[in-house]
Amino acid sequence: MLHNAVGSQACVACHPHRAESFFETTHAESLRLVDAKVEPELQSFFHEPSSQQMKVVRDGERIRHQSWQELPQTDYVMPLSDHPVELVMGSGTFAKSYLIRDGDALLQAPLSHYTEQGEYDMSPGYDSPSHLGFSRQVTDDCLFCHAGSLSRVDGNRSVSVLHELAIGCERCHGGGQQHVDLANQLSANSTDLTDLDAAHDWAIVHPHELGRDSLESLCAQCHLQGDVQMFVRGADSWSFHPGEDLAATRLVYKVGPTEKESASTSFVGHFGQMHASECYLGSESLTCVTCHDPHQRVDDANRESIHRDHCLSCHDNLDCGEKLNIRMTTNENSCHQCHMPRSETEVPHVSITDHRIAVPSEQADNDAPAEMATETPVTELPDVVALLDRSPDGSWQRELNEATAIGQWLWMGSNPRYDNTTVFDLATQRLRSAIQTAETSKSDSSVAHVSLVEAKTRLASLLDRVLLFPDKDRSEADEKRLRKESQTLMQWVLSEEKQPTPELQVALESLANAAAAEEQHLKAYHLYQRLIKLRRHPADHYNLGLACGKLRRFGEAEQAFMESIRIQPTYPLPYASLARLYQTIDPRAASNYMQLSQRLRVVQQGDVNVGRASQ
């Protein structure tokens, strides 16, 4: 998917030193084949919340991840999974994740290895009674930041063919096909290659010649992480070409409790913090690569001197107001340890070093957001702050983008305090009116904004959720109207969307569920059939099984329930359905399935995700 890519190995012959210096860095270790010999010591542990035993074992040249489910009121321990690990994600600075394969699909393992603790534990997001086990597919979204280059199969983001495992040269320098052709041509004509005038345009990105926005974009494509990320009309993550401004294809927002609610004024992430620094504001040139050279490995031996030199390229040692003898006690005058303190958290994807360079006394107000009461419901919309969106304030584009970002944040269930009718009604009103304005505004369509397909999908899925909230004041007519509005929107998305995007998946799911609810089982059947070709969710197969049952296609129903269980053996619902299918033909099997279903429910009791199996 990387435009014009040839792979890093093609650069080595002509740029041996640049290649070597890059290959030593952690970027070049971001994804690799598992090597059983160097993987951390094998361990087993018991995950209390899910009652699962987890084990990492060596099997010849391979590493396997295995798990078992303990069940209440029985000695039977149910085998869940036993998979060879194919890929390791992460150099291990903080952690390593593991990927396994099921046919075409790459799956994320529920356990990761944490470097500082020196042990395996549940992966982030998996420390719950009904975690997803080995069912979660690693999509192109995850691989975009951790893999070098890949292509999709039939445009499907869930199925990736990896061409280069680790992050490579072309992710920063752009696809090199033309550059390599040009260099080869010139050398074939025995032109002196070091003579830069031989070609005005080397058809390759030279970072030092980029403006600040496009230079930062090189890093931001992977390091800028907000609460909500969306794409401009027709674009996806791979539409970004190094050398361009990331804001032309992508929009990123911080969404969350209002400032007065969270008592926090913290600047988020490496970018937000850097942008708030006096060093950034007061200089023309400071940016990520001022302090992080992608061609230099930083380790504990050279870390202090490298970073001090960066500060001293703009400051004099004597600029510091602190006494030198005190400074010498902090790792021999480590500027960043006092001016860019580290926080305790070492969770991947959380900024650890405070990139708001400031005098220490002023950093106190830059702490992580204060703990909030988690109970009281909120009845206003969350704040939305653009981290990357160059549309003018007050323009219809900005309004459409922000309303959609809020919609997405609520749809993801980011904060349970916002999951109520009042907030969702406000959000749908805002989104509806933003869409209306967008549809009637013909001016400025060149300004980057989110697609109407995305905006309408979000609106429709919020409406679907509103209908799930219990509300005694809602009349039957209201309910009908909301349902109609959602279906009309989803139908439009379905007809509009030619590619298997996440929006198409949402529309298929919503329309299939609606058809099933209205007893249109054949229609539901066909929609679920389309959906299971696009993604790998146990609930889709389960729902397909139910539709088959209604159509009295029992063989197909059985297959669908079995597939649902194969994907996620801890999902209780399909066991209960199998029990009903077997009731008359095999009462013993039926009773076993029913017991399994009930016991799995007991294990997962009290977990908010029970039965949703959403990913």
Ligand code: HEC
């Ligand atoms: C056949 C030889 C050859 C190959 C292969 C090659 N380059 Fe180059 N490259 C050159 C020459 C020659 C120059 C210009 C002189 C110089 O700066 O060394 C150059 C310049 C560059 C520059 C600096 C551009 C500038 O404006 O000064 C970058 C960055 C670069 N190459 C990256 C790459 C990458 C990435 C690859 C692999 C995709 C690659 N090169 C493959 C020969 C090659």
Ligand code: HEC
């Ligand atoms: C294709 C995605 C991608 C791009 C582009 C990218 N990074 Fe990274 N970066 C990562 C990932 C993933 C890691 C974690 C690597 C690991 O340890 O496995 C990382 C790690 C880092 C680290 C921590 C390194 C360490 O070991 O201490 C720094 C600093 C960093 N990147 C800076 C940059 C800068 C500066 C740029 C822009 C010139 C950049 N990155 C471009 C994905 C990317």
Ligand code: HEC
């Ligand atoms: C938007 C880009 C992005 C996405 C998407 C992303 N990561 Fe990362 N990841 C990073 C960056 C950048 C780092 C480097 C450190 C940091 O800034 O937190 C990182 C760090 C990590 C690390 C720790 C690496 C180390 O050496 O300590 C692991 C493990 C990891 N990511 C796994 C995943 C998995 C699994 C997924 C998908 C489910 C994922 N990441 C999705 C950008 C991303």
Ligand code: HEC
């Ligand atoms: C994470 C981003 C990133 C990756 C990946 C990366 N580079 Fe670079 N590269 C840079 C930056 C930033 C500079 C400019 C800073 C510098 O001069 O060191 C640079 C400079 C260069 C230059 C020198 C340009 C000049 O000034 O003459 C060459 C050649 C080059 N890189 C080649 C490569 C090759 C070959 C690879 C892969 C083996 C690679 N780069 C991987 C970011 C990257």
Ligand code: HEC
């Ligand atoms: C590209 C140049 C540049 C680099 C590199 C740089 N600074 Fe600065 N820094 C500035 C400028 C400009 C200011 C604004 C005040 C001034 O003019 O001195 C500033 C201000 C500061 C301040 C005062 C902040 C305040 O809120 O009053 C501190 C402290 C500081 N820098 C520390 C550092 C440290 C520590 C490093 C290295 C990690 C660093 N700087 C790297 C240019 C830079």
Ligand code: HEC
């Ligand atoms: C003024 C210097 C400076 C600038 C500018 C800077 N960093 Fe850093 N960065 C540091 C220091 C110092 C550390 C901590 C020491 C280390 O990891 O080597 C660090 C650490 C990191 C890490 C490792 C994880 C963490 O939070 O500790 C990442 C990733 C990173 N920086 C990314 C970026 C990105 C992206 C940018 C641009 C938005 C950026 N940095 C700009 C100095 C800087």
Ligand code: HEC
């Ligand atoms: C032991 C912690 C410590 C270390 C190490 C340290 N500083 Fe400071 N720095 C401070 C404190 C505290 C202040 C505020 C002093 C004051 O009240 O004026 C300060 C102030 C500053 C200022 C702002 C001065 C002003 O007038 O606004 C700059 C610039 C600065 N330091 C740069 C550096 C640089 C560069 C280094 C490394 C060579 C460094 N500091 C190392 C603690 C430290």
